[in-house]
Amino acid sequence: MSFFWESYCKARALAAGASFEETAQYMEHIEDLLTTAQLQSLDGIEHHKDTSLLTHVRCVSYVAYLLCARFGGDCKITSRGGLLHDLYYYDWHDFSDKSHRFHGFRHPTSALKNAQALLGELDKRTANCIKRHMFPFTPLPPVYREAVWVSVADKICASYDVLISRFPRLRRRFEADTKKLKKSATRR
Numbered sequence: 554m555s556f557f558w559e560s561y562c563k564a565r566a567l568a569a570g571a572s573f574e575e576t577a578q579y580m581e582h583i584e585d586l587l588t589t590a591q592l593q594s595l596d597g598i599e600h601h602k603d604t605s606l607l608t609h610v611r612c613v614s615y616v617a618y619l620l621c622a623r624f625g626g627d628c629k630i631t632s633r634g635g636l637l638h639d640l641y642y643y644d645w646h647d648f649s650d651k652s653h654r655f656h657g658f659r660h661p662t663s664a665l666k667n668a669q670a671l672l673g674e675l676d677k678r679t680a681n682c683i684k685r686h687m688f689p690f691t692p693l694p695p696v697y698r699e700a701v702w703v704s705v706a707d708k709i710c711a712s713y714d715v716l717i718s719r720f721p722r723l724r725r726r727f728e729a730d731t732k733k734l735k736k737s738a739t740r741r
């Protein structure tokens with residue numbers, strides 16, 4: 554399996570409740586945040602087809618953590634920034650609500666406000682992970698390495714989410730690889 558594909562499959566397995574020996578450190582970084590009512594409320598919101606917003610932010614957080622562990626940066630900030638990057642509480646497909654207009658441009662600001670409401674003032678790197686994750690869709694690029702990993706992980710996870718929902722063969726491969734990973738997790 555390629556690094557990106559395996560990271561994505563493992564992130565999805567983690568989001569579905571599997572635990573792996575090598576993910577213990579990662580879980581320590583995010584556990585307190587993941588169990589908040591605000592994060593858990595994302596479970597009921599559809600993000601991409603067959604993927605809730607909670608599954609998405611968990612995937613982005615873990616893939617960004619792996620990129621950070623491999624290429625450098627603060628892994629705790631990256632993991633938490635990934636979890637917070639889409640902290641908004643609505644279904645962006647619901648166009649009947651005018652406040653959802655221009656979602657692609659506006660939701661990083663909403664997510665930052667919600668993250669500040671949850672955690673108080675954020676350090677500049679965590680704030681940057683949230684505010685700049687939509688680059689290049691939004692014009693300003695991430696400034697810190699941690700924010701780069703979150704932005705890259707967001708593209709990886711969103712692309713795979715869409716691809717596996719559209720291509721049954723890839724979906725089957727995803728299911729087989731995730732099952733394999735889950736089995737290896739329970740054997741440890």
Ligand SMILES: [Fe+2]
Nearest residue numbers: 638639660686
């Ligand atoms: Fe986003």
Ligand SMILES: [Fe+2]
Nearest residue numbers: 613638639707
């Ligand atoms: Fe996202």
